[in-house]
Amino acid sequence: MNLLRKREISVYLLFITSMVFIVQYYLPGFDPLDSLISLLGNWAVVFSAMAMGLGLLNLATNSVRKIQKRSKEWYFDAWLLFIMLLVLVLGGIGGAKDERYLWIFNNVYQQLSPTFFGFAYLYMCSVAVLTFRVANWETALLMLGGVLVMIGNIPFIQVYTGAFVSLKDWIFAIPSRGVFTAFRISMALGFVLIGIRTLLGIERGYMGAEES
Amino acid sequence: MNDLTGFLFLLLILVFYVYTYWTSVKRNRIPHFRSLAGLVALEEMVGRATEMGRPVFHSTGLGTLYSSGVGTVLASFVVFSEVANKCAQMNTELIVGIGAAEHIPIITALAEQAYAVAGVPENLNYNDLVFLGGTQSALVAAIMEIMDSRAPSSFLVTGSYGADIATYGGLAREYGTLSLCGTTNTYQYPYAVAAYDYWLIGEDFLAAAAVISKDPVQISNIWAGDLFRFTLCIIMAIGVILSWVGYNITQYLTM
Numbered sequence: 050m051n052l053l054r055k056r057e058i059s060v061y062l063l064f065i066t067s068m069v070f071i072v073q074y075y076l077p078g079f080d081p082l083d084s085l086i087s088l089l090g091n092w093a094v095v096f097s098a099m100a101m102g103l104g105l106l107n108l109a110t111n112s113v114r115k116i117q118k119r120s121k122e123w124y125f126d127a128w129l130l131f132i133m134l135l136v137l138v139l140g141g142i143g144g145a146k147d148e149r150y151l152w153i154f155n156n157v158y159q160q161l162s163p164t165f166f167g168f169a170y171l172y173m174c175s176v177a178v179l180t181f182r183v184a185n186w187e188t189a190l191l192m193l194g195g196v197l198v199m200i201g202n203i204p205f206i207q208v209y210t211g212a213f214v215s216l217k218d219w220i221f222a223i224p225s226r227g228v229f230t231a232f233r234i235s236m237a238l239g240f241v242l243i244g245i246r247t248l249l250g251i252e253r254g255y256m257g258a259e260e261s
Numbered sequence: 262m263n264d265l266t267g268f269l270f271l272l273l274i275l276v277f278y279v280y281t282y283w284t285s286v287k288r289n290r291i292p293h294f295r296s297l298a299g300l301v302a303l304e305e306m307v308g309r310a311t312e313m314g315r316p317v318f319h320s321t322g323l324g325t326l327y328s329s330g331v332g333t334v335l336a337s338f339v340v341f342s343e344v345a346n347k348c349a350q351m352n353t354e355l356i357v358g359i360g361a362a363e364h365i366p367i368i369t370a371l372a373e374q375a376y377a378v379a380g381v382p383e384n385l386n387y388n389d390l391v392f393l394g395g396t397q398s399a400l401v402a403a404i405m406e407i408m409d410s411r412a413p414s415s416f417l418v419t420g421s422y423g424a425d426i427a428t429y430g431g432l433a434r435e436y437g438t439l440s441l442c443g444t445t446n447t448y449q450y451p452y453a454v455a456a457y458d459y460w461l462i463g464e465d466f467l468a469a470a471a472v473i474s475k476d477p478v479q480i481s482n483i484w485a486g487d488l489f490r491f492t493l494c495i496i497m498a499i500g501v502i503l504s505w506v507g508y509n510i511t512q513y514l515t516m
Contacts, residue, residue, distance in 0.1 A: 093327050096363065097325075097327070097362075097363060100361075100362040100363035100365065100366075101362045101395075103365045103366065103392075104359075104362030104365060104392045104394075104395060107359075107365055107390075107392035108392055108394075110388075111388060111391055111392075114388055120410075121410055122410075161398075162396070162398050165398040165401070165402060166397070166398055169398070169401050169424075169425060169428050170424070172428050172431060173424060173425075173427040173431070173452075175431065176427045176428065176430060176431030176434075176452075176456055177427065177452075179431065179434065180430065180431065180434055180455050180456040181455050191451070229447055232447045232450070232463055233447065234490075234493065235463060235464045235490060236445055236447070236463045236464055236467070238464065238486055238489060238490060238493075239332070239445075239463065239464035239466075239467035239468065239486065240332045240445075240467065241275070242467070242468075242482055242483065242485075242486045243335065243336065243467045243470065244332060245279070245482070246470075246471065246479060246482055247332075247335060251476070251478055251479055251482065252335075252470055252471070252474075252479060253474075254335075254338070254339035254343075254470045254473060254474050255335045255338040255339055255342070255367075255371075255470070256371075
């Protein structure tokens, strides 16, 4: 085999590594395999950390480029760079328990994250209203189901009448669960098949285009 | 017959189907596979961007390579590779929003290969392969910014996402962008269908890779999966009828 054929090497490596995990699953407690799995797990952690470094580099490069070009709203990129460097320096010097580092994490990041999430959810609600159209009887049925579930979730309704609550529970327990189970079985099979194709090296699309 | 026997029985049926289709492919009896509207639309999405002189924007999701949902991530890479090929061939601007840091080298390599195979490696703009932060909030904010500042003509959202899928669909509508969603997150299917122009959901998204490749062996693999699913439906129907007469077969089919 020509060692320069990188695709083949990748496929063999993938197959061997996967086999290690599969065999270990069926032979728990077999020491040589357990330590190999532990080693591979550590490698994965190291790769993830290195990837975060790449991400940092990518973000920094893009921000610097935008600042240099004075692109639209470039000052946000300058602010991003400043905060990124500040956190990196504080965390790098004082460690994860540094007071100043923790203050930024707890009072800025921890607060901004759910705030933005709330904003995104509000936007999502408007999307649900704006994009949904009752165009045929299937969508009408979907809307009816949605309205009934929403009514069943209103606390006032839950306290004064049980009718909508039991209807909502029935929708969740029977039609909804049935359809979701079908989706899940179908998709689990899809995962098994893509797994088999990838392990056997039949599926190589994720390795990119090939010269014809 | 213990619990594992039932599982092995089902596995043997699947292997039998895969083998049968595989051998039929070897005899040049290539099965036809249903057309996936979402995949057919890729040509339209890149073509539209080319005609309008605006970029194609592809976000590849947050999924990691070490989780059980890696199949979704791989399928997302395959769709991205196809989009990059088409953009390279049509000389269309391509922006990629990279959600997970570990995707950066893979996405870069896929884009490089696509442009190299098209014979235009110099057209790849590395500045447009952008890492978008690695968290859901950061991804939403960054995608909003790109939609606003770059005004892409087509927007593809493929891979692992949560509730933010609805937000991207709404953004695409707001900016008049042609959109496609590819996901295996069952809770997001209604949003994918309601808010996007095209979608590849569930098993169709995972099968997309095989269909794009046009490889008969891969397509026969998907065919075998379809037939196995049909067999499961029959087994379930038999199970329901048997349970009505007081005989429970689920004890043999659980792991």
